[in-house]
Amino acid sequence: MVSVCRAADVVNGVPGAAQVHKDTWTWRVVANVDTLENLIEVMHGGAVGTLEVPCIIGEDMYDALVKAKDRLRTAITGGNATEIGNAIFDFEALVVSNCLFVDVLDPLLEFPGPMQFSAPNIQPPGNLAPSVKVGTQGTAIAGIIDTIENPCCCKLLVDLEWIALKNGLVGQQPTLPLF
Numbered sequence: 755m756v757s758v759c760r761a762a763d764v765v766n767g768v769p770g771a772a773q774v775h776k777d778t779w780t781w782r783v784v785a786n787v788d789t790l791e792n793l794i795e796v797m798h799g800g801a802v803g804t805l806e807v808p809c810i811i812g813e814d815m816y817d818a819l820v821k822a823k824d825r826l827r828t829a830i831t832g833g834n835a836t837e838i839g840n841a842i843f844d845f846e847a848l849v850v851s852n853c854l855f856v857d858v859l860d861p862l863l864e865f866p867g868p869m870q871f872s873a874p875n876i877q878p879p880g881n882l883a884p885s886v887k888v889g890t891q892g893t894a895i896a897g898i899i900d901t902i903e904n905p906c907c908c909k910l911l912v913d914l915e916w917i918a919l920k921n922g923l924v925g926q927q928p929t930l931p932l933f
Contacts, residue, residue, distance in 0.1 A: 815897025
């Protein structure tokens with residue numbers, strides 16, 4: 755942020771010269787198995803938007819993510835690069851295959867319920883990751899919601915990529931800055 759303010763010195767009632775001030779922020783990416791565990795808990799317990807359901811909407815999906823995180827922790831503790839890579843690859847596949855990628859989540863379309871008072875209604879998802887319509891072609895499992903406002907799947911995938919980079923597993927040009 756750039757702002758202009760007057761210098762503090764006042765001479766004969768006249769404020770000091772105008773000075774330009776620029777705020778500078780330095781961000782540092784930190785992702786490891788511990789932060790990944792916290793992220794999963796937040797995404798499972800906190801509601802997103804007015805839908806009032808968490809990003810991780812299925813208990814089965816939550817359990818699968820916790821198991822994947824535990825497998826990754828065990829692999830990293832063991833130090834075997836192949837096991838770490840396999841755990842990360844399987845974790846990524848789990849996220850991508852159970853993610854509902856939408857620009858904006860319209861609950862009337864994704865979670866339709868029975869008509870109420872002659873108007874559409876929503877039926878919030880139950881304990882299992884629900885099937886949702888994918889265009890006119892069929893359905894998919896939606897265990898994690900990913901929208902522009904709440905990019906939950908993307909955040910999980912970026913953290914996994916960072917963990918892979920920090921463990922020396924680089925199979926392609928990294929998309930994250932290295933510090």
